[in-house]
Amino acid sequence: MTEGQRIYLSPPDIGEAERQYVQEAFDTNWIAPLGPHVDAFEEEFCQKVGAGYAAALSSGTAALHLALRLAGVGAGDEVLVSTLTFVASASPVVQLGAAPIFVDAERHSWNLDPQRLADFLAIRDRQGRLPRALVAVHLYGQCADLDALVEICERYGVVLIEDAAEALGATYRGRSPGSFGKCGIFSFNGNKIITTSGGGMLVSDDEELIQRARKLATQARDPAPHYQHSELGYNYRMSNVLAGIGRGQLASLDEKVEATRRNFFAYRDALADLPGVEFMPEATWGRHTRWLTCLTIDEQKAGVHRETIREAMVAKNIEARPVWKPMHLQPVFADALCVGGEVAEDLFERGLCLPSGSNLTDEQRQRVIEAFLEAFR
Numbered sequence: 001m002t003e004g005q006r007i008y009l010s011p012p013d014i015g016e017a018e019r020q021y022v023q024e025a026f027d028t029n030w031i032a033p034l035g036p037h038v039d040a041f042e043e044e045f046c047q048k049v050g051a052g053y054a055a056a057l058s059s060g061t062a063a064l065h066l067a068l069r070l071a072g073v074g075a076g077d078e079v080l081v082s083t084l085t086f087v088a089s090a091s092p093v094v095q096l097g098a099a100p101i102f103v104d105a106e107r108h109s110w111n112l113d114p115q116r117l118a119d120f121l122a123i124r125d126r127q128g129r130l131p132r133a134l135v136a137v138h139l140y141g142q143c144a145d146l147d148a149l150v151e152i153c154e155r156y157g158v159v160l161i162e163d164a165a166e167a168l169g170a171t172y173r174g175r176s177p178g179s180f181g182k183c184g185i186f187s188f189n190g191n192k193i194i195t196t197s198g199g200g201m202l203v204s205d206d207e208e209l210i211q212r213a214r215k216l217a218t219q220a221r222d223p224a225p226h227y228q229h230s231e232l233g234y235n236y237r238m239s240n241v242l243a244g245i246g247r248g249q250l251a252s253l254d255e256k257v258e259a260t261r262r263n264f265f266a267y268r269d270a271l272a273d274l275p276g277v278e279f280m281p282e283a284t285w286g287r288h289t290r291w292l293t294c295l296t297i298d299e300q301k302a303g304v305h306r307e308t309i310r311e312a313m314v315a316k317n318i319e320a321r322p323v324w325k326p327m328h329l330q331p332v333f334a335d336a337l338c339v340g341g342e343v344a345e346d347l348f349e350r351g352l353c354l355p356s357g358s359n360l361t362d363e364q365r366q367r368v369i370e371a372f373l374e375a376f377r
């Protein structure tokens, strides 16, 4: 590695098994959406996350779109969404004609604050205006407080959908996220902990839901020799070639999680004692994969703003990013309601994501640490 080579935030980490599976797809001419790799990837994924059923799809966003539609979300509905997230957690809500209501984060997990959720739903219950669903995000590799969210959603009849796009490999009381709610979604975009270049998975313990999802994902074709449609669907299935990549990636998930956690420990050992620097906490309920290692910088104590450090890293060809800009601050959601919001705003203002690839070398990590320390002084 040459000294100035670009260090990415979360680049793909591809092995030999992926190549073999893709070769197999070519050799057997299964170059199509659907095929043996798709079936096997779904099965192996279910095993890995302990879900009953899964549908492999073209993206995590497609999976969430189907999840919301199958939850009955439509025009005029309201859907609660974590405000501290990527836009794809919320865009399918609007695309279905519904309105998002954003909910603030809590400090000790950076995920949706169950107390704010419960308070808000109690008020809405009295008004007889309950939202239809909740999209709860598991941020940066850490689960939200699922026991609390499941209980609150059950109490008010709100459908819980887990956006686990960033949290494959995480645990909540020993279990994978994804099937605590009615269904869960995962992403295999190029920057996620495993990738198929682009892809996603919808999981659920409800077999009928997954069968419905598979039908909607293939243009909602009725069972008939001719092409017949009684409702409209989408072209959302995963390619058999990409499912081959996914199978190889999934087989090395545990090593990837170990590697991303190792990144975190190394960063923490080098930077945690600096005044005003705090790493994203690991909540007591489970394992944080540290898909991305994130920290906050308190300008008062550190004497330096997050942006100064980030820009210094970028100048050294190191990709670092601010924490997600909350959805309630996005121009496109200017009209949306937000329950609280100060915590997410503060994390956005002070938060920084460091290069966290599972294939980050010790040398590269050292370069990141040195760049950080230099900018900090």
Ligand SMILES: *Cc1c(COP(=O)(O)O)cnc(C)c1O
Binding pocket: 058, 059, 060, 061, 062, 085, 086, 088, 089, 137, 163, 165, 166, 186, 187, 188, 189, 198, 199, 200
């Ligand atoms: C990546 C991501 C998605 C979308 O997944 P795609 O596969 O890119 O469509 C959704 N939600 C969150 C929180 C994400 O990080």
